[in-house]
Amino acid sequence: MSDTATETSAAARTVExxxxxxxxxxxxxxxxxxxxxxxxxxxxLFGRAWVFLAHHSExxxxxxxxxxxxxxxxxxxxxxxxxxxxxxxxxxxHRGAKLCNAEMGRARAFTCIYHxxxxxxxxxxxxxxxGRQIYQGLDKAELxxxxxxxxxxxxxxxxxxxxxxxxxxxxxxxxxxxYLQLVTRRSAAGLEVAGPPQRWVVGSDWKISAENFVGDxxxxxxxxxxxxxxxxxxxxxxxxxxxxxxxxxxVQAGNGDMAMARRARENEMGYPEGTFDTFRTQASPExxxxxxxxxxxxxxxxxxxxxxxxxxxxxxxxxxxxxEIVPFLTIRLWQPKGPGVTEVLSWCLVEAxxxxxxxxxxxxxxxxxxxxxxxxxxxxxxxxxTISRSAKGAHTRDTxxxxxxxxxxxxxxxxxxxxPGTVWPTQYTDIPAKTFLRRWASWLSQ
Ligand code: FES
Ligand SMILES: [Fe+2]
Numbered sequence: 001m002s003d004t005a006t007e008t009s010a011a012a013r014t015v016e017x018x019x020x021x022x023x024x025x026x027x028x029x030x031x032x033x034x035x036x037x038x039x040x041x042x043x044x045l046f047g048r049a050w051v052f053l054a055h056h057s058e059x060x061x062x063x064x065x066x067x068x069x070x071x072x073x074x075x076x077x078x079x080x081x082x083x084x085x086x087x088x089x090x091x092x093x094h095r096g097a098k099l100c101n102a103e104m105g106r107a108r109a110f111t112c113i114y115h116x117x118x119x120x121x122x123x124x125x126x127x128x129x130x131g132r133q134i135y136q137g138l139d140k141a142e143l144x145x146x147x148x149x150x151x152x153x154x155x156x157x158x159x160x161x162x163x164x165x166x167x168x169x170x171x172x173x174x175x176x177x178x179y180l181q182l183v184t185r186r187s188a189a190g191l192e193v194a195g196p197p198q199r200w201v202v203g204s205d206w207k208i209s210a211e212n213f214v215g216d217x218x219x220x221x222x223x224x225x226x227x228x229x230x231x232x233x234x235x236x237x238x239x240x241x242x243x244x245x246x247x248x249x250x251v252q253a254g255n256g257d258m259a260m261a262r263r264a265r266e267n268e269m270g271y272p273e274g275t276f277d278t279f280r281t282q283a284s285p286e287x288x289x290x291x292x293x294x295x296x297x298x299x300x301x302x303x304x305x306x307x308x309x310x311x312x313x314x315x316x317x318x319x320x321x322x323x324e325i326v327p328f329l330t331i332r333l334w335q336p337k338g339p340g341v342t343e344v345l346s347w348c349l350v351e352a353x354x355x356x357x358x359x360x361x362x363x364x365x366x367x368x369x370x371x372x373x374x375x376x377x378x379x380x381x382x383x384x385x386t387i388s389r390s391a392k393g394a395h396t397r398d399t400x401x402x403x404x405x406x407x408x409x410x411x412x413x414x415x416x417x418x419x420p421g422t423v424w425p426t427q428y429t430d431i432p433a434k435t436f437l438r439r440w441a442s443w444l445s446q
Contacts, residue, residue, distance in 0.1 A: 025404035033340030046071035088145035174254025187351035204384035213313035215432025253421030270325035
């Protein structure tokens with residue numbers, strides 16, 4: 001390596017160094033597979049930010065629970081008898097055994113398999129075997145499960161935050177909140193999960209997937225070319241190239257990003273008749289305007305893909321199934337498991353009151369394109385794995401990646417957008433990726 005490259009790498013080993021490199025349009029490979037970076041993220045980012053836990057339809061009744069993660073801490077998310085959703089560290093207060101070993105279910109209480117301590121749905125310690133005989137002064141009230149400091153939901157998405165001093169979920173989501181309505185308000189009954197999430201582990205860093213969903217339209221015509229060739233999308237990959245009819249615009253608001261496509265106003269995108277009329281009565285007027293008038297060029301808009309920092313992503317795509325356009329909605333969580341290792345949790349969501357037949361077709365559209373058997377997903381995973389593998393190379397790890405797409409083109413935000421946020425006229429720019437990485441570096445530096 002040249003001296004310059006070596007000097008660059010030494011400086012980039014600090015968060016300040018990474019930030020400086022980023023301002024120069026680069027990011028060092030090592031951040032995508034590094035034990036120190038992973039530890040820092042666990043403490044400074046996942047230990048303090050609002051992290052997605054569940055969709056509320058996974059917990060419809062008291063006693064319903066799912067086990068999820070915040071950082072690499074296992075967390076029980078449970079609905080109490082009072083209807084409130086709470087979250088607790090999944091660790092017995094006695095000697096620390098993992099309390100709940102199921103992934104989801106309905107429980108009257110949680111009983112530890114080691115010595116049998118029992119906690120109710122609200123996390124209170126209610127049972128200690130032989131308690132009176134063997135303990136003096138054991139205060140059950142002091143030994144309830146340790147709660148996740150804050151739990152809240154927005155548009156049916158439930159989040160938790162380990163930091164009691166963190167701002168509210170609403171403040172955290174900020175101006176991105178109205179954009180969520182684009183996918184949540186198409187039914188008076190709201191969304192529901194079409195079954196439990198698919199889960200799989202990939203040898204890739206969570207940031208790679210996140211950045212891809214934040215703003216990598218560039219890979220679509222190349223990586224996913226074959227999916228277009230077999231007709232899954234109903235149009236050519238050429239249409240997604242710069243200037244093509246399927247390239248849209250990009251919105252940044254609050255802690256979120258949304259890649260939006262143009263939609264002909266009469267295009268129902270394969271949803272059951274009347275779905276968008278329902279949406280127009282459910283969503284706030286400025287959101288309806290955003291949907292129907294888009295950037296003001298005669299077409300409406302469509303929420304193709306979004307991401308909420310740090311690790312929740314979503315896609316809402318129409319694909320071709322048996323010659324028909326069928327839309328699906330997925331949300332996915334990129335759960336960091338270790339340096340360069342991510343567990344993916346991927347849900348398919350449907351409008352709760354949609355006809356059963358539509359729900360099934362939508363789920364089929366999802367599994368054909370995303371999830372571990374989906375064609376798009378398999379293309380993506382293979383790419384992402386290679387990046388984390390490269391990021392570990394003794395020499396490659398300190399070399400910089402190139403994040404300068406769109407620089408020098410004087411890309412200006414579109415004015416007159418009805419909802420707070422910055423609208424970029426193209427998705428062929430690294431502005432979103434850089435924003436994500438700046439945000440990430442900022443959390444790590446505080
Ligand atoms: S560790 Fe849970 S009851 Fe002992
Ligand atoms: Fe992709």
